[in-house]
Amino acid sequence: MSKSNLIDKASSQKFSPRDCSVEIWMKEVAQKQRLGTTYGRDAKIVLPDQVLNEGPLRQSLIDEFAFKALSEDYGTRGICYLAAMAQSIEEHEFLVTQVFDEAMHARAFKHHLEEIGACDTNLDTFIREKYAEEIRSIFTPLNDFFHNVAIENQNYLGGVTILTIILEGILAPTAEMGELKWQRLNPVASNIQHQANLDEIRHLTICANIIKKAIEGNPQVIGQVGSVLHDGMELWKNIPIQDIVYKREVLFQKGMLEHKNIVGDQPLTEELRLIDSTPEQRLQLTFEWTQQMQTSRIKDMGLEN
Numbered sequence: 001m002s003k004s005n006l007i008d009k010a011s012s013q014k015f016s017p018r019d020c021s022v023e024i025w026m027k028e029v030a031q032k033q034r035l036g037t038t039y040g041r042d043a044k045i046v047l048p049d050q051v052l053n054e055g056p057l058r059q060s061l062i063d064e065f066a067f068k069a070l071s072e073d074y075g076t077r078g079i080c081y082l083a084a085m086a087q088s089i090e091e092h093e094f095l096v097t098q099v100f101d102e103a104m105h106a107r108a109f110k111h112h113l114e115e116i117g118a119c120d121t122n123l124d125t126f127i128r129e130k131y132a133e134e135i136r137s138i139f140t141p142l143n144d145f146f147h148n149v150a151i152e153n154q155n156y157l158g159g160v161t162i163l164t165i166i167l168e169g170i171l172a173p174t175a176e177m178g179e180l181k182w183q184r185l186n187p188v189a190s191n192i193q194h195q196a197n198l199d200e201i202r203h204l205t206i207c208a209n210i211i212k213k214a215i216e217g218n219p220q221v222i223g224q225v226g227s228v229l230h231d232g233m234e235l236w237k238n239i240p241i242q243d244i245v246y247k248r249e250v251l252f253q254k255g256m257l258e259h260k261n262i263v264g265d266q267p268l269t270e271e272l273r274l275i276d277s278t279p280e281q282r283l284q285l286t287f288e289w290t291q292q293m294q295t296s297r298i299k300d301m302g303l304e305n
């Protein structure tokens with residue numbers, strides 16, 4: 001089984017909400033990490049021709065970035081609720097910075113769709129109409145679950161658990177795969193996801209710390225978030241996200257083979273070159289990384305039992 005680099009980085013960092021106050025975020029993220037970036041990517045990277053021409057490679061990119069833009073939009077809205085419910089000023093400020101990060105990610109994905117000319121109408125309308133089935137089968141059930149737990153039942157820690165294990169736990173591994181597979185075929189798309197991954201490591205680590213500290217302060221919290229975790233994992237098993245990812249990996253495969261000269265011998269993992277990989281292998285890798293990420297976060301939160 002290939003190990004996720006994102007998990008290694010997240011596991012090696014120990015952050016708490018006080019390490020990401022608004023002041024620290026402004027200095028370390030807005031002014032330093034994002035220095036030289038525009039729309040969530042290195043401003044010097046040039047858009048390649050192969051994603052401007054109609055074909056399976058371009059379509060797989062549109063499908064992937066539309067899905068991720070939706071994910072970030074829903075995540076941003078959910079975190080706004082959690083920021084209002086935060087149980088300390090440190091947690092409130094951290095969650096406010098996370099709102100900015102996720103909104104930036106959504107804008108980065110959408111801007112890239114705009115610059116490759118994904119549609120000639122309003123982009124948000126295009127995404128919601130073209131990907132209505134994904135919204136119905138994936139985002140609506142996840143959003144309803146979050147709304148029931150965090151808003152209707154005022155379960156702040158349950159909401160943070162959903163954010164950490166279900167939402168970020170899904171997005172981070174797919175962003176890691178996106179960063180890897182687009183490195184040569186579309187360096188812009190790769191860098192957008194690289195920049196997003198820098199934020200996701202921070203989010204995953206601090207959200208897990210919030211739950212861990214709450215459990216240490218009151219062991220009864222385990223029951224409060226444990227049932228949410230169980231129900232969330234069951235929901236995760238039943239939404240058709242693997243089908244969605246597989247369809248776009250099939251398109252990516254066709255496009256990749258049309259541009260073998262660009263892909264070259266680029267590695268996907270230590271054992272596998274990208275050009276030798278199949279849609280099934282990339283799907284399997286992504287979901288192995290998802291399981292690793294979820295298991296790692298559950299352990300860090302003190303919920304492994």
